[in-house]
Structure formats: C-alpha cells, structure tokens
Amino acid sequence: MSLLGPAEIRILANKLNIRPTKKLGQNFVIDAGTVRKIVRVAGLEPGDVVIEVGPGLGSLTLALLPEVRGVIAVEIDPVLAAQLPLTVAEHAPEFADRLTVVLADAMRVLPADLPQERPTALVANLPYNVSVPVVLHLLETQPSLGKILIMVQAEVADRLAAAPGSKVYGIPSVKAAWYADVRRAGPVGRTVFWPAPNVDSGLVAMVRREPPTTVATREEVFAVVDAAFAQRRKTLRAALASWAGTAPAAERALRAAGIDPSERGEQLTVEDFARIAEHRTTESAAESGVA
Structure with missing residues (x-):
C-alpha cells in the first residue's frame, strides 16, 4: 500500500x-x-x-x-x-x-x-x-x-x-x-x-469515561457552564445570576454545592458544575411542588 x-x-x-x-x-x-x-x-x-x-x-x-x-x-x-x-x-x-x-x-x-x-x-x-x-x-x-x-x-x-x-x-x-x-x-x-x-x-x-454522577441532566449542567463563562471576569454569584433567576439564588446554589460565590468559572471542575446544576434542579422542583 x-x-x-x-x-x-x-x-x-x-x-x-x-x-x-x-x-x-x-x-x-x-x-x-x-x-x-x-x-x-x-x-x-x-x-x-x-x-x-x-x-x-x-x-x-x-x-x-x-x-x-x-x-x-x-x-x-x-x-x-x-x-x-x-x-x-x-x-x-x-x-x-x-x-x-x-x-x-x-x-x-x-x-x-x-x-x-x-x-x-x-x-x-x-x-x-x-x-x-x-x-x-x-x-x-x-x-x-x-x-x-x-x-x-x-x-x-x-x-x-x-x-x-x-x-x-x-x-x-x-x-x-x-x-x-x-x-x-x-x-x-x-x-x-x-x-x-x-x-x-x-x-x-x-x-x-462515565460523566459525573448527578441527578441534573447534561443539558442542565452545560447551561451552568455556558453562563459561568459568558462573563469570565465576573464572580460566579454575578455570572450565574441570570441562569439562577437572581444573584441570591445563584449564591444559594453555589453554597449548597460547597463553592465560594466569589470564585470564577475557570476554577471549577466539571463535577463542581454538576453539583451547582443539581442543587438548582432540586430547588426548582421543590418550589414547583414536585419535590
């Protein structure tokens, strides 16, 4: 050949x-x-x-x-x-x-x-x-x-x-x-x-390899990723405000995931993003009376 x-x-x-x-x-x-x-x-x-x-x-x-x-x-x-x-x-x-x-x-x-x-x-x-x-x-x-x-x-x-x-x-x-x-x-x-x-x-x-273990879907996790890097210079509390609905809601999701709200997206692993998405998914379900 x-x-x-x-x-x-x-x-x-x-x-x-x-x-x-x-x-x-x-x-x-x-x-x-x-x-x-x-x-x-x-x-x-x-x-x-x-x-x-x-x-x-x-x-x-x-x-x-x-x-x-x-x-x-x-x-x-x-x-x-x-x-x-x-x-x-x-x-x-x-x-x-x-x-x-x-x-x-x-x-x-x-x-x-x-x-x-x-x-x-x-x-x-x-x-x-x-x-x-x-x-x-x-x-x-x-x-x-x-x-x-x-x-x-x-x-x-x-x-x-x-x-x-x-x-x-x-x-x-x-x-x-x-x-x-x-x-x-x-x-x-x-x-x-x-x-x-x-x-x-x-x-x-x-x-x-297997994706991170989470109840959040891939689409939900990727939405957090997109939001976190849309404004790289902002803290995660500010960058995720629109995604979460408000800055306080973003802070709750971050703290529940064990992440400092003053961090920026480039510091987080894919597992971190999955935990953020998972908390917000669970919280939204609770608010709507599903959970």
Whole structure:
C-alpha cells in the first residue's frame, strides 16, 4: 500500500479541480510521516471501527485502513466523497472493502446515518472552524466512541485539554471533560499541510469515561457552564445570576454545592458544575411542588 505525498496530493487536486477553501476549513495533510504518527498515537486495535471526519483526499484514510476493521469516512464535499473510494482502490485495493463513505455534515450526522456497525474510535484532521462543535456532537450522539485522536489548531488543543485554573480553561475544556479524560498528545507543524495554515496544530487524545454522577441532566449542567463563562471576569454569584433567576439564588446554589460565590468559572471542575446544576434542579422542583 502507498500513502499520499505532496506530489500525489497536488495531482489529485488538479484532477478534481479542487482548491482548498477556508469556508470548509480544508488543509490537506501531505506528509506520510504525520499520518503514520496519528495512527500510532491513536492506539487503535484491529477490531476498531473508526469514524473519520473530513477525510479530504484520503491521506489519513489510507493509513487507517490496514490497522482497523473498518473506516467510516464522513465527508461534506460531494466531489471528495465520490473520489475517496477510487483513491483507496488505486492505492490500497486489498483494504477497499473496509471503507464506507458517508456524504454528510458531521455536525448533523446521527447514528441512523451511519452503517449498522457502530464506530468505536474517532480519528480525524478536523477543520479548524468547526472542530470543537464536531467533537462534542459526536461524543453526544455516538456513545459507542471509546477513544478519540484529533488534529486541531494548537490553541484549540490547549483549550480542550486545559485543567481548572489555566488561563485557557473554558467551555470546551469543561464540556469535553464531561465525556472523557482529555490530554494533549503532541504538536504538529505547519509544513505538513497544503496549503500551510497560519497557525500551528496539535493532537488531542480522549478516552471516554462515565460523566459525573448527578441527578441534573447534561443539558442542565452545560447551561451552568455556558453562563459561568459568558462573563469570565465576573464572580460566579454575578455570572450565574441570570441562569439562577437572581444573584441570591445563584449564591444559594453555589453554597449548597460547597463553592465560594466569589470564585470564577475557570476554577471549577466539571463535577463542581454538576453539583451547582443539581442543587438548582432540586430547588426548582421543590418550589414547583414536585419535590
């Protein structure tokens, strides 16, 4: 099997009359060493079924196919989606039957849109402009995903993997932590892409775990997270006033959760946010006479 290099990528793009667009966040990987590294770091097993978002011209797809039972490539561009099976048939014919191409927007794809065999891993070079929403959407809608290895903008990688107290800790950090243990898995330079982006990239690894134990729903917890970081400079008492109805109500929820109302959102763990949401849910139920 042969992987795609810079010459093959450009020949293929010219053949298809494709020019990478910022609108779709397209930066094609042209370095075989990089795709091999991604596959290695992903920790895949022969029985895995990988969902790859935005396979583009197929650089990463070709490296994934020999390592797993199947690859579900979700591609929004109909020209690229039609070409991918042809590229695999040319460069890796012995693995062509492991590929399934789904023409869809990854932000909207649901289990019913995918093959019956559920994906166990997400490995992808994600478009910079939608990387966080795509990951969170797939974590929410594809519960079979147990592990993730994504390549994203370095700044996004830092935010996803940030711990409480970090300057870049925020909404993506907390929401990703709801689903998984998250870590930075290495840097990626600009020269491995065509066209070369104006920013560096990074690898992020996630391993799914159970969410915090709470009677609050995920939506209720995420509403607290959104409110807490909407005005980062404000104390939690002030930032959560609108969410709780009043500042005193926010303070009650915070104190009941064992959190100082003068703290700020970047100091809290996902478990802290769950406790805040849980108290408010219980209090609202009591006020309405449900509890």
